[in-house]
Amino acid sequence: MSFVRFNTKIQVFLLVIVVTSSILLLQQSLNATDRTNKINSYSQQLSMHNKISEDITNLTSNGQKYILYADKQYLEAFRQFSNKAIEDQISLYNSVNTINKQGIEDIIELTKSYISFVENEVVPTIHSSEESIDKYLLQRHNELNQDLMQKMSRNAVANMEDANDYYQVTVNNINKKITYSVIFLLSALALLLWGTYTTLTSLSVQHLYFDKLSKRxxxxxxxxxxxxxxxxxxxxxxxxxxxxxxxxxxxxxxxxxxxxxxxxxxxxxxxxxxxxxxxxxxxxxxxxxxxxxxxxxxxxxxxxxxxxxxxxxxxxxxxxxxxNKNILLDTLEAERKNISIEIHDWIARYLSTIIHSIDYILRLKDEDKEKAEDNLITLRKHCQNAAIEMRSIMNNIHPYLIDRVGLVSALESYINIYEKLHNIKVYVFYQSRSLKISNKSEIIIYRIIQEALSNTAKHGHATEVDIHFAIHNNILLMEVEDNGGRTVNFTSGKGMWGMNERANLIGGSIDFENRDSGFIVTLTVPLQGGNEYEQD
Structure with missing residues (x-):
């Protein structure tokens, strides 16, 4: 079993990779909100730049008109836009990063200089009605206006470049991380499934062939x-x-x-x-x-x-x-064939589909990310179904639930699947869920009931099956009875021979009755003074 242990370690390692890749993808998804907020912040800053540019245009336009026409309505409009421009500039200053704050400070100072020029030079001059200095005022206005516009333009371009750089770096990083994570995840998942399959085949050799044959x-x-x-x-x-x-x-x-x-x-x-x-x-x-x-x-x-x-x-x-060697080997060969078919069908249904899905998603990831994500969700569900069916196959090789929860609970789990597959209702009756028998006896009784239910599904016309457990005088009686009527041309085959051999292994006996009401399998097992469960 050293290979199985090694393979299990590899699968655990691959499982860690799958989980890590999934966490990275989840982290990328959670970080998307921060990146979106950052991009929105840049967008708001650009919008504020446009707004401030409009404020300054209105400010300088009204300042120029007041110089030319000395109309008080232009002065009032100038003062209104002065306050608005300063407020918007301070708001932008508080929202930008440290690198771009200096540019906003320069714009604020230039705006204040222009306002000071109009309030302290233009207004007193116009009030004194000295027409000779209008040319100087217009020239000074044009110089300040040109400085403001150039500073605003350079600051807007710098902000736009920052936004573009951040967007490009963010998109490239996201694409690389998601691409690598998806490839890593899908590769590890494919290797994990393949490793599970190889482990399953190794276990089937161990449990199906050697364990069963050596016990029988x-x-x-x-x-x-x-x-x-x-x-x-x-x-x-x-x-x-x-x-x-x-x-x-x-x-x-x-x-x-x-x-x-x-x-x-x-x-x-x-x-x-x-x-x-x-x-x-x-x-x-x-x-x-x-x-x-x-x-x-x-x-x-x-x-x-x-x-x-x-x-x-x-x-x-x-x-x-x-x-009895030939009939025993024939029985094992039939079981081997069934398990082989189940594993082959599992590969065809799941592993091949998963590999093709991975190829499709890798082709699709650059063309339609949303569709690729939908396919990943579908692939995840497909992997879940593969795991469930693999668990069922492994349970057929060895009913591991018996080791954990006992015969009755393991049987109920098997019956739940059996009812869905064959549309036959199965009822279990017992005095106690704990039958107080050895683990070996529980497995053998489980296999006998499996074979009896399989025969009912194959050969009978039953809609219901009753399974009874009873203990009388340290003897366990187990009965499987269906309502499928009398079986025509009834003959004892390898399945019944296998049930009889299993019963012999635990010192029991088995009887078969073909009645008008249905077929009955009755197992009788002595409990050896009620202490068999202590002898496992």
Whole structure:
């Protein structure tokens, strides 16, 4: 499981990247308000510049007209615009940054100089009716007016350049950060999904093949990965080949002649199986080690995930114990096929779609950012659905909810999905949610109920199923009864054989009844004095 642990660490790292990228994108979104306020501030400053420019134009125009016509209405208008111009200039001074304040101060001083010129020179001269100095007053007016206009123009241009620079830098930074964050996020997300898929396939090899087979069979079972390293072996293999897990796990098959000579004859056909990816059945070996001699029948089973070889399982049994091996392997092969189809369909439905969506969004990001964002939201929902379905696939490999909340709660979770898929109502009846049985028994009973419900959906015409749990005299009775009527041409197949074998594993028995009202599966399990749950 070292690969799985390593892969899990990589996935955690990628998950951190996904979360970090998401936080960065969120931060960019939150900072957008500050940037918008800043841009609005520049816009208001430009508007104030235009307003002040208009004030000064009105101020100097009325000053000029008063010089030319000596009409008091122009003087009154001049004084009105004087106050307004100074107020607007002070308001602009308070809103600009430190760098641009000096320019506003110069405009305020020039405006005050012009006002002082009119009040202290023009007005007294016109009151004294000295016509000879009109030319001087007009010349002085024109000089001050020109200085004011030039200063206003330079200040407006500087403010406009600041606004443009800030806008360009902001837009470029936003585009770069969002682009890098999106690419980073989508890449990490794709790698995370792919890593999850590889972990899932590795776990399926561990739980679906090795764990199930080693629990159901008396044969020796060894699991070797596609690189030729020993990954698992069951207790029967330890006993038969006189070797411990601690010694052999994570060693290479190439080390067998030196470290584990007793396995040399067992591993010789392995290279051919790995190269050709073809199953080798009933390979006869005369096994001899430490004075013991046995005739073994060995099967070499390549485990494929898609077209890729994931591992090879070696199943060695004494010839006299070979009776039920074929039907057991056929059952495992059927389960392997189902899981393989589910994983393949999951890739087709989600992973391929996600990759195509990422490509589409990367093409779209420069053309239509709003549409790209909508597609990101849709992609996020798609990823959520992929995670939910992956959780369901992993639950089929191993019902992890049983470890957390017990059989009844795990069963209710499974029934919730089953009802939606098959439109069959399922009711569970029990005396207590805690059945006080071992974790191993809970998993086996869960699998028996799964198989019974699957048979109801496949072969029956039921609309309802009742599941009853009862304990009498330290015996657990579990009954699954549907209302689908009598099953025509009823025969006992591999599914029922599998249920019977599972029942035997926990010392129980199982009965099947084909009634007019429907099909009934009844499991009886002795609780061994009510203390089975202490023996797990």
């Amino acid at each position: 069979t008396r044969s020796a079972v060894l699991l070797i990965d596609n690189k030729g390293y020993f990954k698992q072996l069951n207790e029967k293999a330890e006993d038969l080949f006189d070797i411990s897990k601690e010694r052999i796990l994570d060693n290479s098959v190439s080390d067998v002649p030196m470290l584990f000579p007793q396995l040399q004859g067992i591993t010789e056909p392995l290279y051919s199986v790995i190269m050709q990816k073809e199953k080798l059945d009933n390979h006869n070996i005369n096994y001899s080690y430490a004075g013991r001699k046995s005739d073994l029948s060995v099967d070499y089973i390549p485990i494929m995930v898609g077209k890729r070889l994931a591992s090879v399982m070696i199943v060695a049994s004494l010839k006299e114990e070979d009776k």
